[in-house]
Amino acid sequence: MTSPRQTVDADTIVRRPRRWRWVGIAAVVIAAVSVATNFITNPNYKWDVVGRYLFDPRILNGLGTTLLLTLVGMVIALAVGLGLAVMRMSKSGLLSASAGAYIWFFRGTPVLVQLILWYNLAIVIPEFSIGIPFGPTLWSADTNSLITPWTAAVLGLSLNEAAYLAEIIRSGIVSVDRGQTEAADALAIGRATSFRRIILPQALRVIVPPAANEAIGLLKYSSVVSVIALPELLYSGQLIYSRTYETIPVLIVVCIWYLVVVTVLTGLEHLLERRLGVGFTTGGTTSRRWSRWLIAKR
Amino acid sequence: MADREALIRLRNIRKSFGENTVLHGIDLDVHAGEVLCLIGASGSGKSTLLRCINHLEVPDSGRIYVGDHLMGYEERTPGRLHELSRRKVAAQRTEVGMVFQHFNLFPHLTVLENIVEAPLRVRKLDKSTAIATARDLLQRVGMSHKENAYPRQLSGGQQQRVAIARGLAMRPKVMLFDEPTSALDPELVGEVLDVMTGLARDGMTMIVVTHEMGFAREAGDRVAFMSDGMILEMGTPTQVLSNPVHERTRAFLSKVL
Numbered sequence: 021m022t023s024p025r026q027t028v029d030a031d032t033i034v035r036r037p038r039r040w041r042w043v044g045i046a047a048v049v050i051a052a053v054s055v056a057t058n059f060i061t062n063p064n065y066k067w068d069v070v071g072r073y074l075f076d077p078r079i080l081n082g083l084g085t086t087l088l089l090t091l092v093g094m095v096i097a098l099a100v101g102l103g104l105a106v107m108r109m110s111k112s113g114l115l116s117a118s119a120g121a122y123i124w125f126f127r128g129t130p131v132l133v134q135l136i137l138w139y140n141l142a143i144v145i146p147e148f149s150i151g152i153p154f155g156p157t158l159w160s161a162d163t164n165s166l167i168t169p170w171t172a173a174v175l176g177l178s179l180n181e182a183a184y185l186a187e188i189i190r191s192g193i194v195s196v197d198r199g200q201t202e203a204a205d206a207l208a209i210g211r212a213t214s215f216r217r218i219i220l221p222q223a224l225r226v227i228v229p230p231a232a233n234e235a236i237g238l239l240k241y242s243s244v245v246s247v248i249a250l251p252e253l254l255y256s257g258q259l260i261y262s263r264t265y266e267t268i269p270v271l272i273v274v275c276i277w278y279l280v281v282v283t284v285l286t287g288l289e290h291l292l293e294r295r296l297g298v299g300f301t302t303g304g305t306t307s308r309r310w311s312r313w314l315i316a317k318r
Numbered sequence: 319m320a321d322r323e324a325l326i327r328l329r330n331i332r333k334s335f336g337e338n339t340v341l342h343g344i345d346l347d348v349h350a351g352e353v354l355c356l357i358g359a360s361g362s363g364k365s366t367l368l369r370c371i372n373h374l375e376v377p378d379s380g381r382i383y384v385g386d387h388l389m390g391y392e393e394r395t396p397g398r399l400h401e402l403s404r405r406k407v408a409a410q411r412t413e414v415g416m417v418f419q420h421f422n423l424f425p426h427l428t429v430l431e432n433i434v435e436a437p438l439r440v441r442k443l444d445k446s447t448a449i450a451t452a453r454d455l456l457q458r459v460g461m462s463h464k465e466n467a468y469p470r471q472l473s474g475g476q477q478q479r480v481a482i483a484r485g486l487a488m489r490p491k492v493m494l495f496d497e498p499t500s501a502l503d504p505e506l507v508g509e510v511l512d513v514m515t516g517l518a519r520d521g522m523t524m525i526v527v528t529h530e531m532g533f534a535r536e537a538g539d540r541v542a543f544m545s546d547g548m549i550l551e552m553g554t555p556t557q558v559l560s561n562p563v564h565e566r567t568r569a570f571l572s573k574v575l
């Protein structure tokens with residue numbers, strides 16, 4: 021069976037035909053060409069109308085609302101989610117179970133329902149007060165004055181999102197080797213510092229990709245706040261086309277903006293992942309650090 | 319045994335995990351400048367004993383003194399031990415350095431950052447002092463050329479030498495080593511043992527759990543053999559390693575030598 025070395029060196033490799041790959045490529049090209057032709061030649065898209073509304077102040081306002089809602093919602097959700105994750109990991113059964121109950125409820129009910137409930141909170145709890153139970157009231161306010169479409173939207177979106185983030189954050193934290201906590205303990209690094217400087221940066225590598233996914237999800241499903249009449253991006257578009265009947269072009273405008281924002285978010289995520297990955301790949305030693313507080317090179 | 323001068327004093331340390339009693343009342347004194355090697359079969363409680371000393375593991379009963387400190391407690395009235403706050407336990411731990419089998423370097427920090435982290439945040443040293451000290455230590459363990467590398471870019475032996483430097487950076491009174499060379503490829507064991515031998519020669523107080531009998535013989539002042547949560551036999555390396563009294567010690571040594 022063994023051939024002389026000269027023959028082996030002279031071997032030519034004849035690739036086996038990749039027929040199915042060519043079929044796939046052909047199918048994709050045909051589909052792409054027909055979609056593109058349709059976009060260009062079909063007058064029903066009304067590209068001139070799309071161009072007219074792309075920078076319409078109402079659309080841009082809606083975009084701003086969507087961005088703000090996503091940002092504020094995500095920040096609150098991260099804070100609450102972190103708290104829930106820590107509670108979930110607590111040795112206290114009560115703390116762990118209450119975090120579990122929170123997650124169970126908010127993941128188990130539609131966010132649309134939660135929004136409507138928050139918006140109508142005044143029906144259940146007409147007055148909101150802070151005080152000692154059965155004792156004096158320190159502060160109180162009419163619920164209707166506290167719950168505006170904005171607060172209801174932020175509460176509804178962020179408290180729901182927190183339930184998802186809690187599990188993501190928890191799995192990130194438990195993914196960090198126990199030896200890291202022990203090493204920090206042995207070095208007398210305090211709990212808070214150890215969490216912030218040692219555990220969290222490593223946990224974030226695991227947390228960021230799914231959390232970024234959640235942020236993109238939140239960006240899009242924030243459009244459900246239209247039910248409580250808060251004009252974010254989609255609802256602003258709907259307000260326009262309900263009067264002008266230019267439904268398709270306006271929806272295209274809305275989609276373009278969502279795609280722009282998602283593209284930017286994805287880019288930011290990749291940057292963040294790169295920086296968090298420093299030290300975890302065995303590449304060069306020159307990669308820049310995420311927090312470069314220590315460039316004290318003599 | 320019960321002499322007051324010893325730097326580390328363990329009195330009747332007991333520890334169980336559930337039903338499993340791991341330490342059966344350990345008494346141990348280690349003097350300043352002494353190197354004690356702990357040997358014994360896997361599961362005999364060596365790691366647990368070591369981890370009790372810096373309170374990573376809390377004994378069920380007994381007392382551990384490091385210098386004047388009663389680890390983990392304050393004896394406000396004789397016989398009543400009050401648990402210390404985390405902050406105070408941390409303060410006690412600064413006296414005790416530890417080196418782990420799997421190094422446990424912080425992978426997201428460079429070698430230099432690994433070493434200065436605790437001095438900066440715990441000892442609150444200023445940056446230039448911390449960095450200067452870290453560089454001295456890196457030189458001592460022969461790792462100066464790698465101060466900007468990340469742990470994953472280093473060999474196991476190099477990582478362990480950095481871990482030793484990191485432990486030393488807190489200027490501890492005693493260094494604990496838990497099988498520091500067990501995770502290393504055979505050809506890398508020597509470089510770590512050399513660093514440890516150097517430390518021993520410079521007068522560092524050390525408790526070393528190890529299977530390296532050559533190191534125990536050469537650098538150890540005393541060797542203790544642990545079996546089933548008890549120190550069965552303790553003495554000079556020659557006594558314990560060459561003329562063991564107990565049958566179990568002999569059986570263990572015949573397996574590892």
Ligand SMILES: Nc1ncnc2c1ncn2[C@@H]1O[C@H](COP(=O)(O)OP(=O)(O)O)[C@@H](O)[C@H]1O
Pocket residue numbers: 335338340358359360361362363364365366367
């Ligand atoms: N955190 C723990 N929980 C339960 N059992 C443990 C724990 N740590 C150690 N043990 C048990 O204690 C015994 C002694 O372990 P260890 O001190 O690690 O021994 P050695 O270091 O001598 O191999 C073993 O039986 C081990 O399973």
Ligand SMILES: [Mg+2]
Pocket residue numbers: 364365366496497
């Ligand atoms: Mg062990």
